[in-house]
Amino acid sequence: MIPQEIIRRKRDGDELDAADIRSFIAALAAGRLSEGQIGAFAMAVWFKGMSRAETVALTLAMADSGDRLQWADINRPIADKHSTGGVGDNVSLMLAPIAAACGLAVPMISGRGLGHTGGTLDKLESIPGYMITPDADLFHKVVKEAGCAIIGQTGTLAPADGRLYAVRDVTATVDSIPLITASILSKKLAAGLQTLVLDVKVGNGAFMADRGQAEILAQSLVEVANGAGVKTSAMITDMSQPLADSAGNAVEIRNCLDFLAGRKRDTRLDIVVLAFAAEMLVKSGVAVSPDEAEGMARQALSSGKAAEVFARMVSMLGGPADLIENPDRHLARAPLEKPVPAARSGWLSACDARGVGLSVIDLGGGRRHPGDRIDHRVGFSELLPLGTRVTAGEPIALVHAADEAAAERAAAALAMHYRITEDKPELTPVIAGLI
Known part of the structure; x- marks a missing residue:
């Protein structure tokens, strides 16, 4: 060669x-x-x-460049979900234990924040003791006994992707659909999956701001993954505002715990989590219809079984066993919490979701440079969704900051990221399509 x-x-x-x-x-x-x-x-x-055949070949070659995980001793469908990244997107944290509680095995290999988007691993590192890079034996044990494990990529899993991505990052070639497709799917194929559901974000807070480009990427991912032997589908979801009412690290873990404990429901996040759980269960053959699958997911939540799975995963990976019951005992809080007042009365009609993500980074909750240390305490909570009627001076969010100057700066920036109008807005559906 x-x-x-x-x-x-x-x-x-x-x-x-x-x-x-x-x-x-x-x-x-x-x-x-x-x-x-x-x-x-x-x-x-x-x-x-690249043609579809070339992209499949590239994906398989990258997947085969290192270890391939084996799950022969686990008598459950091996399934996973991947998101292209957004703001306030902590779906994986709830979805993995829900799917596991319904009978799937979920070896979820996640990433850190990229650009303005939050990273699942950064959020999990808010939990004291949680090991995001366990050895292969422990990873296997947690998936087998707890039903799911959310960890980071090891150096032996699709190592070709790591080297290629590092070069793409500095040569302005990140946004190539064949290269994005191979990068995402090579790690998923190496994880030994049987089924995969993809969350392709679209909107001003996503890497794909254009619906047409998001559909092209989703189609590429689905066709290549299926061509490589993994049953795959993709949903296109809206990222024109933060998905959860929190954006940060520890604040999103708190949001996850509230969700699993039944303290938070009926939100845009709720819609997405249940839709992906249903798709995973149907795709894996555990349920025959989306309605049956959604019912199973709701039962896993209401019975507390999903919360038990999450607690066991956290405990087996070194975190506190009572995290769900006693989050305040374990999750650090920022020294300062400050409300962000609405600048005027009216309807919250638009949001610069990318700006919200960048404001989290400015607070210290993300990285400007690869080696930066993250302050897991900071971020935003109690973010009001678009379509909410507000009165001037009413809080639209709560800033969690390390000091007064940072809180003032973040509050002013966040207020600028929302537009308030006299007329009620026409809202975009949170799930825009299925491929």
């Missing part, structure tokens, strides 16, 4: 065969390619694209 020849052929728009793609990715994983060659390949793909 001559790397520059493969690069030249893709640069010229030729279709690469699976053997060439596999050889190139094997060389990448083994460290035999220069960053210049990797960047040139990524740029060639960015400009010329």
Whole structure:
């Protein structure tokens, strides 16, 4: 295999065969390619694209570049969900234990915050003692005994993706649909999944702000995953405002605990969590219809079984066993909590969700640089949803900050991220479509 020849052929728009793609990715994983060659390949793909067959071959080659997890001793369907990222999107935290309580095994490998979006791992690190990188034996044990485990990617799982992504990040080739597809799915295939449900976000708080582009990405992910042997579907969901009424790390863990304990229901988050639970159960063959599946999910919540699964997962991964019952004992609170008053009376009609996410970062709840340390205490809670009637001076959110100056700055910024109008807005459905 001559790397520059493969690069030249893709640069010229030729279709690469699976053997060439596999050889190139094997060389990448083994460290035999220069960053210049990797960047040139990524740029060639960015400009010329890839056929569906090429994208499947790339995904499989990246999945095979490291270990593949095995679940032969677990007598449950192996299922997972992945989100393309948003603000206040803590669906995974509730969804995994609900699905496990209904009979699925969920080995969920999640990521950190990217750009303005929050990361599931960063949220979980708000929990004292929680191990996001357990060894393979413990990961397997937790999935088998608790039903689910939410952890971070190990260095042996799809390692080619890590090296390719690092180069894409600095060569302006992140937003290539074939490369996004292979990056997401290679890790999921390596996790040994049988079924997968994808949450493709669209809106000003998503990486895909355009509905058409979101549909193209969702179609690519679904077709490639199915072509690689994993039964997959995707929902396109709205990210034109924070999904939960909290945005941050510890505040989103509190939101999750309230949800699982039955202290919070009937929100946009509720709609999305139950819809994805139903899709996972139907796709895995545990339920025959969405209505039956949603009923199972609601029962797992109301009976407390989903909360028990979450508590067991947390405990087995080193966290406190009584987290759900005593969150204040374990989750750190920010020194200062400050209400954000509505600037005028009227209807909350629009939100800059990306701006909200960036405000969390400005508070210290995210990273400006890869090595930055996160303050898990900070963020926003009690965010009012769009379509709410407010009176001037009434709180539209609560800021959690490390000091007065940060609280003042965040409160002013958040107020600017919401538009208040005299007329009641026409709201976008939270679930825009299924592919």
